[in-house]
Amino acid sequence: MKERIGKGVSYLGIILIVLAVSLCFYNVYDSIRANISSKSIMNDYMAHVSSGPQGFVPDYILNPDMDMPEVEVDGLSCIGVLEIPSLDIRLPVTSTFNYALMKQAPCRYYGSIYKNNMVIAAHDSWFHFGRIHTLKSGDSVKFTDASGNEFDYCVDAVDVVSPNSVDDVTSGKWPLTLFTCTLDAQNRVVVRCK
Numbered sequence: 001m002k003e004r005i006g007k008g009v010s011y012l013g014i015i016l017i018v019l020a021v022s023l024c025f026y027n028v029y030d031s032i033r034a035n036i037s038s039k040s041i042m043n044d045y046m047a048h049v050s051s052g053p054q055g056f057v058p059d060y061i062l063n064p065d066m067d068m069p070e071v072e073v074d075g076l077s078c079i080g081v082l083e084i085p086s087l088d089i090r091l092p093v094t095s096t097f098n099y100a101l102m103k104q105a106p107c108r109y110y111g112s113i114y115k116n117n118m119v120i121a122a123h124d125s126w127f128h129f130g131r132i133h134t135l136k137s138g139d140s141v142k143f144t145d146a147s148g149n150e151f152d153y154c155v156d157a158v159d160v161v162s163p164n165s166v167d168d169v170t171s172g173k174w175p176l177t178l179f180t181c182t183l184d185a186q187n188r189v190v191v192r193c194k
Contacts, residue, residue, distance in 0.1 A: 046081075076094055079113075106178075156194040
C-alpha cells in the first residue's frame with residue numbers, strides 16, 4: 001500500500017513539474033508574442049505619423065480640452081508613442097483601455113496628455129511594463145502624440161498600491177502615470193512622472 005501511495009505521489013509530482021514548466025514556457029511565449037505585436041503596431045503607426053511643423057503654437061496649448069488625435073493602425077486606434085530610454089522601451093499607446101488591447105500594446109487608462117493627467121496601463125510582460133518597478137527617480141520618460149508633439153517627463157516616484165486604489169492612480173496629481181500588475185498580480189506598480 002505504501003508503495004502505491006509513493007508511486008502516486010511521484011507521478012503527481014512529475015505532472016506538477018510538467019505543468020509548471022509548461023506555464024513558464026507559455027509566459028515566455030506570451031511575452032514574446034506581445035513584443036512582436038507591439039513592434040508591428042509601432043511600424044504601422046510610424047508609417048502614418050509625421051512630425052508637425054516647427055515654430056507654431058500647437059493646438060493643445062490653445063485648447064487643452066481637445067481630444068487627443070488618433071491614428072488608426074490595423075483596427076487599433078493609437079494616440080502616441082511612449083519611450084522609456086533606461087528600459088529600452090518604445091511602444092505605441094492605444095486610445096482606449098481593455099484587457100484584449102493590453103495584450104498588444106499599452107493602453108490609455110485615463111485622462112489626456114494635454115490636461116496633465118494621463119494614465120497608461122500595460123501588462124507586466126518583459127517587453128511592456130514588466131520592468132517599470134526598477135525605474136528610479138529622475139529617469140526619463142517621453143510621450144509623443146499622434147501630431148508629433150513631444151512631452152518629456154522624469155520619474156518622480158515608484159509605488160506599489162492595492163488593486164482597489166483606482167482613485168489614487170487616477171488622482172491627476174502627476175501629469176503622467178504608468179501602471180501594471182506586480183509579478184504575483186496581487187498589487188499594482190505605479191510610476192508617477194512629472
